[in-house]
Amino acid sequence: MKRITMTLDDDLLAALDAHMDASGATNRSEAIRDLVARSLSPEAPDDATCLGIASYTIEPDIRDLGRKVPQVRQDHHDRFAAALSVPVDHSTSLEVAVLKGSVAEVTAIANALFLERGVRHGRLALVPVVVEDHSHAHGNGAPHRHAKVVNRFQ
Known part of the structure; x- marks a missing residue:
């Protein structure tokens, strides 16, 4: 590792310290x-x-989203690893979906959801993975694939 020296103004240093405390x-x-x-x-x-x-x-x-969003999950069942819906109040739910696939596929599904009228605050976080073949035993010893999280996209 290399050591560097930085000069920050007081406001930026205060913001860095706040980030440090929060993180x-x-x-x-x-x-x-x-x-x-x-x-x-x-x-x-x-x-x-x-x-x-x-x-x-x-x-x-709104626009029958209570039916449309689950249908999107069903239509892309091979890309959804998990989905969670949390009622926030009488008219709003917070949804969290874990998707898997290529960046293009995952982004397209998320953007399609975010563009629906009545969907707000959409965010997508991407985690880079590599998929590897394995043949170690998990009971039956059958070959299978593992997704391994890596530090950055290749």
Whole structure:
């Protein structure tokens, strides 16, 4: 690792310290490394394999979203690993969906959900993975595939 020296104005230093406290970083160097790594992440190639975490709120009564959103999950059942719906109040639910596939596939599904009228606050986080073949025993010893989380998109 290389050591660098930085000069920050008081307001920016206060914001860094607030980020450090909120994130649980134990020192400023750790907080700065985290911020730099996040901001310098390269664009994910469309064909890269990923897990996607889509979060959004829906108002199920608007345009029949209570039926449409589950239908999207059903239509793309091979791309949905999990889905969670949490009622927030009488008219809004928070939805979280874990998707798997290529960056292009996951992004297209998430964007289709986010564009529906009555869906708000849509965000998609991408986690880079590589899929590997394995043949170790999980009871029956059959060959199978594992997704392994990696540090960045290849």
